[in-house]
Amino acid sequence: MSRVKQDEKEKSKQRILNSAIKLFAQKGYDGVGIREICKDANANICMISYFWGGKEGLYKGIIDNLVEKQTQIAKTFVDFEIEPNALNKNEQINLLFKIFDNMVDFMYCNEFSHHIIRVLISAQHERRVELTSPLLVYIRKLIANIFNKDINDKDVTYKFLFLIAQLNSALVMPVFSLGQLKKEHFDKNDMKTIKNNIKLYLNALINEVNKGTKYDKIY
Amino acid sequence: MSRVKQDEKEKSKQRILNSAIKLFAQKGYDGVGIREICKDANANICMISYFWGGKEGLYKGIIDNLVEKQTQIAKTFVDFEIEPNALNKNEQINLLFKIFDNMVDFMYCNEFSHHIIRVLISAQHERRVELTSPLLVYIRKLIANIFNKDINDKDVTYKFLFLIAQLNSALVMPVFSLGQLKKEHFDKNDMKTIKNNIKLYLNALINEVNKGTKYDKIY
């Protein structure tokens, strides 16, 4: 077991990963070459084939890693084993919002992860990977239960995507450059606003659909 | 003035445009080569340089054309010369929704325009073109007026992007392939749902912000 070498290997592997995440996020998969990635990471281009078997393997590795991270975080407050219909409606609604609350946090857990997520949820042409996130599946189940629909119901898809779209608006914001808007990152106050907007929309949605029925306000 | 030749030229130019719009939408700018485009259009690769001076020129031409189209449509019911503050609040709110109502329609006016718009509003790495759509600028002005903010206020940006995100959810939908969701296009009923969601959100937003003040429900 070589220790020093192993460490060096891990270090340069991590450097490439960081550069790749950054550049894929900025320019898209086809927009970056492995030479640019390795130059940014101060590594030799052969290392990508050496570590991941190629450019595509590197990309898949990054996505898988992000989905896995998100799933692990979600597991600290969601039990995927418990089906949503085992919870009462108020619990379902609160859990749904808690998940989105957490997703906003996750998107900004590092400088570039939200770019990758943005690509994942919005860009068809980047879908080189099959996205089977347990968390996203669970969100669909929750929505189906809250609004008394079948999980395959088109309306569930609508509501799901509308909520995802709220996240997307947060993602879009830092990269949107319409006139006055600068490409700066957000502070905690901005995240609070995003969350409030999601909460507002969810409340409006729930009140609209369950007219007459009385539920607690979420949170 | 050659007539037959001129016509042939215009025909093949249009064929390339159609193929380019379709393929750029599907695979992104860097994801398609001009050979693929021209093969799909049944044209020679040199024609792209001949017509647009190159691949980038072709792309810019497509975007400009879409923005121009959208602006023309908007002009039929928005007078860009009239500043939003010349309208009363109810008129402002109704105009804002009417614009979004119309944008939903526009996104589905042809098979692929919504892909391009999606790219425009969400993908940073596709921003090869400066997006200065008069309509988008006018929407910002309207929001600023409705919520009594300066146009440069960050909150205006938030609300603007949240509304754009509603559109984005509509764009995301056909290309989202999470399990049960098929990649089919929407019918008129789906568009109605999108519009209702936007209306719902706008109402919730306006009510939330203008608590105590009484405004007509939009539409």
Added chain:
DNA sequence: AATAATAAAACAATCGTTTGATTAAATCAA
């Protein structure tokens, strides 16, 4: 005969990948 649209071929540059050489650390015999 002149002109303009299209086709085929060649252009240099870049793509992702692989090869063989080099370096340095780990291992083991002495």
Added chain:
DNA sequence: TTGATTTAATCAAACGATTGTTTTATTATT
């Protein structure tokens, strides 16, 4: 502990394929 050998990480260079663009030739209309 020392010195030789093995092993693994990294390097520069070259691979063939593909990129967008340009050039030259051909076709058909004016």
